Amino acid sequence: MPNNSREQILSGVRANIPREPVERPQIPVFRRADAHLKSTFEKHLQEAGGAAHDVENRTEAQAKLASLHPTAQVICSAVPEIPGTRRAEAIRDPHELADVDVGVVRAQFGVAESGAVWLTQEDLIVNGLGFLSQHLVVLLDPNEIVADMHDAYARVRLDRTAYGCFMMGPSATGDIEATLVHGAQGARSLNLLFLSRSSL
Numbered sequence: 001m002p003n004n005s006r007e008q009i010l011s012g013v014r015a016n017i018p019r020e021p022v023e024r025p026q027i028p029v030f031r032r033a034d035a036h037l038k039s040t041f042e043k044h045l046q047e048a049g050g051a052a053h054d055v056e057n058r059t060e061a062q063a064k065l066a067s068l069h070p071t072a073q074v075i076c077s078a079v080p081e082i083p084g085t086r087r088a089e090a091i092r093d094p095h096e097l098a099d100v101d102v103g104v105v106r107a108q109f110g111v112a113e114s115g116a117v118w119l120t121q122e123d124l125i126v127n128g129l130g131f132l133s134q135h136l137v138v139l140l141d142p143n144e145i146v147a148d149m150h151d152a153y154a155r156v157r158l159d160r161t162a163y164g165c166f167m168m169g170p171s172a173t174g175d176i177e178a179t180l181v182h183g184a185q186g187a188r189s190l191n192l193l194f195l196s197r198s199s200l
Helices: 005-015 037-047 058-068 149-155
Strands: 051-054 075-077 102-106 109-111 116-120 135-140 164-167 189-194
Touching: 037 051, 037 109, 037 189, 058 135, 058 189, 109 149, 116 135, 116 149
Parallel strands: 051 189, 075 102, 102 135, 135 189
Antiparallel strands: 109 116, 116 164
8 A cells, every 4th residue: 555645646547547548638629710810910019018110121121120129239040031140050058048148030830819939949940049039030831820829839749849839928027016017037028020031
């Protein structure tokens, strides 16, 4: 007879393992109207402290970044559309990101119901780029917005990446005196540029 709580719990689990394989439950499909995905995404991104901007091509994207961050000295880019002053591919140690003013990445897709974007280590190249940069600029194809997290999880492929995260706006905390502070544990601002992949 087990003589401690841990062993009692484990013994109980072992004794009740189904003898026959059990199918995983099916997740129902929730259908939502998707006529206003972009505007819904923008609204929720703004509520999270971020901002969205429409740009037509890489030239406009570079101009918008320059207007958003005119004093930026170090722009570390993980995208071909914006060269930056430093390439993420050249980073060998995350400590090299300590002086990054602006990090530039491209999200795989956005989620309208929350204003979140999905980023993997392949998108970030160096995972720390999304968190050590003072400011973030995220490119997103406006055609790559899903309605909700049910649709989002249908697209997430954790079997194809070692790391991925949903990011929603800049870093924020409201723990101290119930005052909202941005940039407490990460990027102080997040600007999203709607730029189609076909604009390359």
